[in-house]
Amino acid sequence: MQSREAPLPMMLDSLFVAAVLEGFEGTLDEVVGRVENPSLNAQLDALRGQVAALRICIEEPLGRTEADRTASGT
Numbered sequence: 001m002q003s004r005e006a007p008l009p010m011m012l013d014s015l016f017v018a019a020v021l022e023g024f025e026g027t028l029d030e031v032v033g034r035v036e037n038p039s040l041n042a043q044l045d046a047l048r049g050q051v052a053a054l055r056i057c058i059e060e061p062l063g064r065t066e067a068d069r070t071a072s073g074t
Contacts, residue, residue: 014058021055 028048035041 014062018055018058018062021051021058024051025055 025048028044028051032041032045032048035044
């Protein structure tokens with residue numbers, strides 16, 4: 001009899017997630033301004049801003065950690 005518990009989800013590295021978000025940003029950069037519907041264009045631009053803000057929130061603590069490591073010589 002197999003366990004009915006769901007397997008634990010694989011955890012993703014923060015740098016990987018930030019890189020994926022950066023890819024989304026690039027894609028949205030290419031799309032914004034090319035959409036005929038001004039309302040949709042504005043929503044896509046807002047989404048691009050939200051993705052950028054989320055990416056920065058992920059990267060900032062990682063940058064501080066890296067800076068701390070570099071400063072301590074490790």
